[in-house]
Amino acid sequence: MATVSETHTAKKPSPARWLVVAVPYVWLLLFFAAPFLIILKISLSDTAIAMPPYTPLFQGFGALGDFASKLDFENYLFLTDDPLYIRSYLSSLRIAVISTFLLLLIGYPMALAMARAPTSLRPTLVMLVILPFWTSFLIRVYAWIGILKPDGLLTLLLQTIGLLGPNEQVQIFRTDIAVFIGIVYSYLPFMVLPLYAALEKMDNTLLEAANDLGCPPLKAFWKITFPLSLPGVVAGSMICFIPITGEFVIPDLLGGADTLMIGKTLWTEFFGNRDWPLASAVAVILLVMLVVPIAIFQNQQKKVV
Amino acid sequence: MRASRFDATVLTLGFAFLYIPIVILVIYSFNASRLVTVWGGFSLNWYRTMWSNQGLMDAAWVTARVGVISATLGTVLGTLAALALVRFSRFPGRMLFSGMIYAPLVMPEVITGLSMLLLFVALNIDRGFWTVIIAHTTFTMCYVAIVVQSRLLTFDRSLEEAALDLGCPPVKTFFKITLPLIMPAVIAGWMLAFTLSLDDLVIASFNTGPGATTLPIKIYSQVRLGVTPEINAICTILIGLVTIGVIIASIGTKRAEMRRIRDEHVAARGTT
Amino acid sequence: MAKSLGPVKRKFSPWTDPAAVPFIRFENITKRFGDFTAVDNLTLDIYEREFFSLLGPSGCGKTTLMRMLAGFEEPTEGRILLQGKDISGVPPYRRPTNMMFQSYALFPHMTVEKNVAFGLEQDNLPKGEISARVEEMLKLVKLEPFAKRKPNQLSGGQRQRVALARSLAKRPKVLLLDEPLGALDKKLREETQFELMDIQTNLGLTFLIVTHDQEEAMTVSDRIAVMDRGVIVQVATPAEIYEAPNSRYVADFIGDINILEGTVVSTESALGAPGAVRIDCDGIAVAVEQECQAVKGDKVAFAIRPEKVRISPDQPAETSVNAVYGEVWDIGYLGDFSVFLVKLADDRIVRAAQANVSRLVDRPITFGDMVWLTWPLDAGLVLTR
Numbered sequence: 001m002a003t004v005s006e007t008h009t010a011k012k013p014s015p016a017r018w019l020v021v022a023v024p025y026v027w028l029l030l031f032f033a034a035p036f037l038i039i040l041k042i043s044l045s046d047t048a049i050a051m052p053p054y055t056p057l058f059q060g061f062g063a064l065g066d067f068a069s070k071l072d073f074e075n076y077l078f079l080t081d082d083p084l085y086i087r088s089y090l091s092s093l094r095i096a097v098i099s100t101f102l103l104l105l106i107g108y109p110m111a112l113a114m115a116r117a118p119t120s121l122r123p124t125l126v127m128l129v130i131l132p133f134w135t136s137f138l139i140r141v142y143a144w145i146g147i148l149k150p151d152g153l154l155t156l157l158l159q160t161i162g163l164l165g166p167n168e169q170v171q172i173f174r175t176d177i178a179v180f181i182g183i184v185y186s187y188l189p190f191m192v193l194p195l196y197a198a199l200e201k202m203d204n205t206l207l208e209a210a211n212d213l214g215c216p217p218l219k220a221f222w223k224i225t226f227p228l229s230l231p232g233v234v235a236g237s238m239i240c241f242i243p244i245t246g247e248f249v250i251p252d253l254l255g256g257a258d259t260l261m262i263g264k265t266l267w268t269e270f271f272g273n274r275d276w277p278l279a280s281a282v283a284v285i286l287l288v289m290l291v292v293p294i295a296i297f298q299n300q301q302k303k304v305v
Numbered sequence: 306m307r308a309s310r311f312d313a314t315v316l317t318l319g320f321a322f323l324y325i326p327i328v329i330l331v332i333y334s335f336n337a338s339r340l341v342t343v344w345g346g347f348s349l350n351w352y353r354t355m356w357s358n359q360g361l362m363d364a365a366w367v368t369a370r371v372g373v374i375s376a377t378l379g380t381v382l383g384t385l386a387a388l389a390l391v392r393f394s395r396f397p398g399r400m401l402f403s404g405m406i407y408a409p410l411v412m413p414e415v416i417t418g419l420s421m422l423l424l425f426v427a428l429n430i431d432r433g434f435w436t437v438i439i440a441h442t443t444f445t446m447c448y449v450a451i452v453v454q455s456r457l458l459t460f461d462r463s464l465e466e467a468a469l470d471l472g473c474p475p476v477k478t479f480f481k482i483t484l485p486l487i488m489p490a491v492i493a494g495w496m497l498a499f500t501l502s503l504d505d506l507v508i509a510s511f512n513t514g515p516g517a518t519t520l521p522i523k524i525y526s527q528v529r530l531g532v533t534p535e536i537n538a539i540c541t542i543l544i545g546l547v548t549i550g551v552i553i554a555s556i557g558t559k560r561a562e563m564r565r566i567r568d569e570h571v572a573a574r575g576t577t
Numbered sequence: 578m579a580k581s582l583g584p585v586k587r588k589f590s591p592w593t594d595p596a597a598v599p600f601i602r603f604e605n606i607t608k609r610f611g612d613f614t615a616v617d618n619l620t621l622d623i624y625e626r627e628f629f630s631l632l633g634p635s636g637c638g639k640t641t642l643m644r645m646l647a648g649f650e651e652p653t654e655g656r657i658l659l660q661g662k663d664i665s666g667v668p669p670y671r672r673p674t675n676m677m678f679q680s681y682a683l684f685p686h687m688t689v690e691k692n693v694a695f696g697l698e699q700d701n702l703p704k705g706e707i708s709a710r711v712e713e714m715l716k717l718v719k720l721e722p723f724a725k726r727k728p729n730q731l732s733g734g735q736r737q738r739v740a741l742a743r744s745l746a747k748r749p750k751v752l753l754l755d756e757p758l759g760a761l762d763k764k765l766r767e768e769t770q771f772e773l774m775d776i777q778t779n780l781g782l783t784f785l786i787v788t789h790d791q792e793e794a795m796t797v798s799d800r801i802a803v804m805d806r807g808v809i810v811q812v813a814t815p816a817e818i819y820e821a822p823n824s825r826y827v828a829d830f831i832g833d834i835n836i837l838e839g840t841v842v843s844t845e846s847a848l849g850a851p852g853a854v855r856i857d858c859d860g861i862a863v864a865v866e867q868e869c870q871a872v873k874g875d876k877v878a879f880a881i882r883p884e885k886v887r888i889s890p891d892q893p894a895e896t897s898v899n900a901v902y903g904e905v906w907d908i909g910y911l912g913d914f915s916v917f918l919v920k921l922a923d924d925r926i927v928r929a930a931q932a933n934v935s936r937l938v939d940r941p942i943t944f945g946d947m948v949w950l951t952w953p954l955d956a957g958l959v960l961t962r
Binding site for chain 2: 016017019020021023024025027028029030031032033034035036038039042106109110112113114116117125127128129131132134135136137138139140142143144145146147151153185188189192238239242243245246247248249253263266267270271276279280283286287290293294297298301302
């Protein structure tokens with residue numbers, strides 16, 4: 001029928017209709033968008049040892065011109081001067097890329113196995129993947145400490161089965177390996193679910209058609225299944241990659257002193273050194289790094305809707 | 306079938322990886338020994354210690370209140386946002402709006418937390434209970450919006466048109482027809498928002514103030530000092546609560562499903 | 578379900594009375610969705626107590642036209658008058674029209690009773706009056722035993738009747754029905770058609786129905802508007818639409834018809850009959866007794882229903898006009914009728930239908946037979962559009 005649901009009803013905006021848009025819009029502008037402008041501004045201001053630890057912000061809007069004249073890239077220059085920050089960024093990216101790859105490596109076979117499971121079993125499997133997500137992130141990371149620490153359960157297990165001598169210990173805790181384990185563990189549901197969603201809706205007769213046309217199963221996977229699941233791969237990768245880059249809890253609890261991640265650096269600048277402007281500058285650069293992945297993610301979501 | 310054996314192995318290993326750490330954590334909360342590697346017999350000792358730890362209990366109470374209030378606010382705002390996304394195809398700044406809904410889902414928490422803190426400082430608002438609630442409301446509303454949006458996309462608009470056609474004004478139609486029918490999604494959104502609020506360490510750390518220490522902040526400060534079975538105990542209780550919640554929810558879904566099947570039988574038999 | 582024999586068609590034709598005032602008037606209505614024009618400068622009058630059908634294929638604008646009357650869409654241009662009053666800008670919940678939705682749109686969280694009462698409750702009628710009216714409505718659609726059920730506990734046919742009861746409960750001035758029987762199977766659909774007609778006559782309401790099913794429109798309507806791409810091609814009674822379609826489009830849309838393209842040879846009397854038109858359809862000489870604006874040399878079409886074509890193995894007395902000779906190419910046996918596809922020497926196919934009046938025919942016409950097809954002067958039509 002010719003009922004184009006766009007421009008649905010007459011254009012007589014009743015107040016109630018506009019409140020629906022206006023209330024969440026204003027909330028997000030105020031509490032999500034505006035803070036980014038402030039963070040940008042503070043990253044350009046001087047450190048003052050007062051409380052709050054930065055020179056005051058709003059001296060009325062008349063001060064805007066004043067502000068422009070005092071633009072100060074000192075914090076950013078400092079970031080480029082000190083190799084610690086550059087190494088932090090690069091290390092974060094490295095850890096995020098490797099973890100995302102590991103997540104794909106583990107998540108894809110799981111999602112595929114779920115999608116190929118009997119229909120009656122699938123809701124249970126999805127439930128099993130989601131359930132850990134409902135339990136606290138912090139608790140799940142914490143659980144690994146007891147396992148990975150030198151006198152922890154992994155050492156005990158390996159000693160018991162004889163892979164380690166009675167006085168040897170597993171030296172994983174407080175290393176990058178522990179960070180990878182923690183990240184893969186925490187983010188696995190976020191990778192599996194989009195992949196599963198993409199694989200599950202795939203028409204099974206496509207593979208049958210490929211087989212029928214003489215394509216063996218493994219080749220059919222690479223020629224048919226994998227290309228069609230690419231949207232899921234992109235979605236899952238972005239959902240994991242972006243927050244991993246800024247991850248704080250996992251490197252802090254499982255990583256060592258030499259595990260550099262930018263989230264941890266930011267936390268230290270803020271809570272340890274109380275240098276708010278520098279922390280802001282760190283955040284701004286992190287955000288700039290993530291603009292492209294976030295744009296890809298947004299684009300992906302738009303296609304879904 | 307080789308493929309199905311492969312699949313079964315993958316799933317077994319995958320789920321083992323996901324669940325073994327949690328199971329171990331729960332088991333050791335009942336350990337009489339303080340050492341993680343030594344099983345000193347079954348004991349509820351750590352639950353008693355936990356119970357008498359006033360700081361931990363206070364934090365739990367703060368977290369519960371923050372969770373309920375911010376999840377409720379987040380659900381109201383998120384539902385409105387979902388309506389705006391689905392029902393308003395064109396309004397000024399719609400791109401920005403949908404961007405602000407999706408961005409918090411992936412935004413590193415350190416950025417969200419820090420930027421919001423700076424807003425509160427700029428506005429000269431003292432940090433504490435309510436700033437944590439505002440922060441949590443802001444990021445949970447986006448999750449609610451996504452959940453409710455997916456329900457609204459499959460909503461049969463003619464139901465609302467029928468109500469309008471029968472003389473029911475738009476706002477009343479929303480409360481009498483639309484809201485009751487999307488209620489399951491709204492409730493799911495609330496539960497998601499509540500758990501996210503319960504779970505959050507980073508954003509709360511930035512935005513909290515004196516007297517508003519939440520449970521994750523408390524747990525984190527203790528965990529940094531080392532593993533204690535007391536933390537295992539409180540974690541076990543949290544896991545237990547979530548598990549019970551999920552079980553109740555899935556029983557509810559199952560019941561609704563059974564009712565639907567029964568109704569279809571009735572309908573099939575139901576001739577004049 | 579007591580099967581009605583269908584109402585005897587009352588003598589009802591206000592549209593022929595120049596003094597009659599239309600109940601609903603669409604006045605130069607245009608509706609655009611972006612670049613797409615759904616309804617294009619359309620004018621239409623519908624009279625009180627009329628059972629009126631909007632008929633056309635998907636996307637012809639019929640649903641949009643109905644939704645504009647219900648108030649779900651506002652016309653881009655033009656206005657809609659109900660009892661002489663312009664109703665533009667009146668929201669759907671204040672219009673005296675009610676609609677029965679194609680999907681029925683029954684509220685799944687309310688019982689049958691509550692669904693039917695919904696509209697009445699909006700008017701804040703006293704409780705007693707509401708329950709009395711609900712009871713009356715459920716009785717009308719024979720659903721009293723199901724009052725306490727939820728919609729998903731009903732069969733398709735029952736749901737359809739709940740939807741009907743709900744839309745009738747407020748006694749609307751106009752009832753709008755959007756493909757009301759589309760979801761029912763054929764047998765139930767036919768029964769329900771007659772029920773609808775009974776209800777419409779008994780309650781004295783104006784019904785506007787949207788359908789793509791030409792048989793349904795023919796059965797129930799006082800008048801039909803055939804629509805194509807946003808415009809009305811013809812408005813007429815079912816008999817007129819069938820017997821005197823005004824264009825190739827209508828002729829082709831309603832029922833089965835042979836259409837032969839041709840050129841007007843003369844409009845003078847032919848075969849001694851006054852007012853006849855002579856057409857040359859690529860070698861077939863056709864004469865039609867019809868008043869017609871076409872003049873010599875015009876490209877026109879000759880249209881004739883298969884049941885009006887006589888088929889015979891014997892050569893008729895007159896073969897120079899309204900007669901063709903060909904081979905039986907295919908036979909469609911439809912029970913009451915058989916349709917013969919006759920292939921002419923130039924490969925054109927002409928269809929002829931013959932009632933199967935006797936079980937045993939002496940010499941049945943069969944595949945490969947050479948036959949003559951003939952028709953009288955008043956059987957076919959000249960279509961200029």
